[in-house]
Amino acid sequence: MGAGKLTLLPINAVELDRTNPRIRRFLEIHQGEPTYDQIALALDVAGSDSADSQGATAPEKLRNSILTNGGIMQPIIVNKQPDSRLVCIEGNTRLYIYRSFVSEKIDGDWTKIPALVHEGLEAQDVDAIRLQAHLVGPRQWDAYSKAKYLWELQYKELMPIDRIIAFCGGNKRDVTTAIQAYADMEHYYRAICVADDYDTEKYSGFVELQSTKVKDAILKAGFSLTDFSHWIAKGNIKNLEQVRKLPRILPDKKARDVFLKKDVKAALDVLEKPELSGTLKAASISQLARALSEAIDSIPYAEVLRLRGSPEDDAVRYINDALESLQGLVKDLNAGS
Amino acid sequence: MSGESAQHVNLVERLVATVEQRHQTTRGIVVFADHHSFGVNQPPTIGGYKPDVFAQDLPETFRVIGEAKTPNDFRSDRSLHQIEAFLNHLALYANSTFYLAVPWFLKGRANFVIRDLSRPEHKSVKISVLPFA
Numbered sequence: 001m002g003a004g005k006l007t008l009l010p011i012n013a014v015e016l017d018r019t020n021p022r023i024r025r026f027l028e029i030h031q032g033e034p035t036y037d038q039i040a041l042a043l044d045v046a047g048s049d050s051a052d053s054q055g056a057t058a059p060e061k062l063r064n065s066i067l068t069n070g071g072i073m074q075p076i077i078v079n080k081q082p083d084s085r086l087v088c089i090e091g092n093t094r095l096y097i098y099r100s101f102v103s104e105k106i107d108g109d110w111t112k113i114p115a116l117v118h119e120g121l122e123a124q125d126v127d128a129i130r131l132q133a134h135l136v137g138p139r140q141w142d143a144y145s146k147a148k149y150l151w152e153l154q155y156k157e158l159m160p161i162d163r164i165i166a167f168c169g170g171n172k173r174d175v176t177t178a179i180q181a182y183a184d185m186e187h188y189y190r191a192i193c194v195a196d197d198y199d200t201e202k203y204s205g206f207v208e209l210q211s212t213k214v215k216d217a218i219l220k221a222g223f224s225l226t227d228f229s230h231w232i233a234k235g236n237i238k239n240l241e242q243v244r245k246l247p248r249i250l251p252d253k254k255a256r257d258v259f260l261k262k263d264v265k266a267a268l269d270v271l272e273k274p275e276l277s278g279t280l281k282a283a284s285i286s287q288l289a290r291a292l293s294e295a296i297d298s299i300p301y302a303e304v305l306r307l308r309g310s311p312e313d314d315a316v317r318y319i320n321d322a323l324e325s326l327q328g329l330v331k332d333l334n335a336g337s
Numbered sequence: 338m339s340g341e342s343a344q345h346v347n348l349v350e351r352l353v354a355t356v357e358q359r360h361q362t363t364r365g366i367v368v369f370a371d372h373h374s375f376g377v378n379q380p381p382t383i384g385g386y387k388p389d390v391f392a393q394d395l396p397e398t399f400r401v402i403g404e405a406k407t408p409n410d411f412r413s414d415r416s417l418h419q420i421e422a423f424l425n426h427l428a429l430y431a432n433s434t435f436y437l438a439v440p441w442f443l444k445g446r447a448n449f450v451i452r453d454l455s456r457p458e459h460k461s462v463k464i465s466v467l468p469f470a
Binding site for chain 2: 127165170171175183211219220305
C-alpha cells in the first residue's frame with residue numbers, strides 16, 4: 001500500500017462506503033440496496049448511541065468540532081477504484097457532515113473535503129485501514145459493528161486469526177470474545193427472531209455469555225445456547241449484568257424455576273432469602289450458634305473437600321455470609337468490654 | 338503457574354507446540370498459555386483453576402485444555418481437583434481434548450491419575466498423556 005496523495009475532493013465526487021460495518025449494522029433489516037438517506041441515517045444513529053459507544057464517533061460532537069475549527073483536522077481516506085469511482089473507506093461520518101452543511105447552507109465552503117486518495121487499494125489494505133482506524137484507534141466503532149467486521153474478516157474473508165489479532169493490538173481475549181459472541185448471536189439468537197425483532201443491542205449479553213463461568217453454568221444445568229437466546233429475547237435477562245448472575249441462579253432448583261417463569265431479579269430474591277423451616281426460624285441465636293458449632297465439628301472430611309473444590313456452592317456462600325455476620329456481632333459484643 | 342520450576346516452564350512450552358501442531362486449522366488457532374511469552378493472553382479460569390494452556394478455533398468448533406505436571410505437582414490434592422475441574426468443563430463442549438504433559442518417567446502415574454479421575458460423563462473428551470523426555 002502506497003502513501004496516497006493528499007488533495008481536496010468535491011464532496012459529491014466521493015461515495016459513502018456501503019460496505020462499512022457501522023452502516024450495515026443499521027441496514028441489516030432493509031431489503032435491497034440502501035439509499036443515500038438510509039446510509040446517512042445509519043451513520044447518524046450509529047454514533048448517537050451513548051450506551052455502548054465508548055470512544056465512538058458522536059456525530060453531534062464531531063459536527064460542532066468541525067464547525068468550530070472550520071474544517072476537519074484529519075483527512076478522510078478515499079480509494080480510487082479501477083473504474084475511477086472514489087469511495088470513502090475512512091471518514092464516512094465527516095463526509096456526511098460536510099454534505100449536510102452544504103444542504104443546510106451553513107456559512108463557509110463545505111463543497112470540498114481534505115482527502116488522502118489511494119489508487120486501487122486491495123481488499124486487505126482497506127481492511128488494514130479500517131482495523132487501525134476503528135478497532136483500536138481513537139474513533140472506534142460500537143462493539144457490535146466491530147464484532148461483525150472481525151467475524152466477517154475471519155469467517156468469510158478467511159483472514160488468518162493471528163493477523164487479525166496483530167491488527168487489533170495483540171489482545172487475543174478481546175478478539176476471541178468479539179468473534180465468538182457475534183457467531184453465537186448469529187447462530188442462536190437470529191434463528192429465533194423474526195427480522196424486525198433482531199436487536200443488535202442484545203450483543204452485550206452475548207459478550208457476557210463468553211465467560212466460561214456463564215457458559216458452563218448454562219450447559220451444566222442442561223440448557224442450550226438457544227435457551228439463552230430465548231431468555232434474552234423474552235426479557236428473563238434484561239441487561240448484561242444479569243447474565244453474570246446465571247452461575248448462581250441455574251444450579252439452585254427453586255431460583256431456576258422462578259427465573260424461567262419470571263426473570264433474573266425474581267430469582268435473585270429467592271437466593272437472597274433462602275427458605276428456613278419453622279423450627280429454625282423459632283430457634284434462639286444461642287441455639288443456632290451451638291447447632292452451628294456442632295455441625296462444623298462433625299462435618300465429614302469428604303464434605304470439606306467437596307466444598308473446597310466447589311467455591312461457588314451455595315453452602316460456601318452461606319458459610320461466608322454467616323462468618324461475616326458473626327464477626328460483626330462479636331465485634332459489637334466486645335465493644336463494651 | 339507463577340513461580341514454577343524450569344521443568345514446568347519447559348513442559349508448558351512443549352505443550353503449546355504440540356497443541357499448535359495437532360490442532361492447527363486453515364483459519365488458525367487461538368492459544369492462551371500461562372507462560373511469560375504470552376503476556377496478557379492468559380488462559381481463562383475454569384472451575385476456579387487456571388490451566389497452563391487453553392486453545393480453540395474461531396468460531397469455535399473445538400476446545401483444548403493442556404496441563405503440565407511435574408513430580409512435585411502430582412503430590413498435591415489440588416492437582417487432582419484441578420484436572421477433574423478441567424475434565425468436567427470439557428465434557429460440556431463438543432470436540433474437546435485434554436492433554437496432560439509430564440516428564441517421561443511419570444507416564445504411568447499420569448495414566449493412573451487419568452483413569453482414577455475419569456467418569457462416564459467425560460467419555461466425550463479425548464484425553465491424552467504427553468510424556469516428554
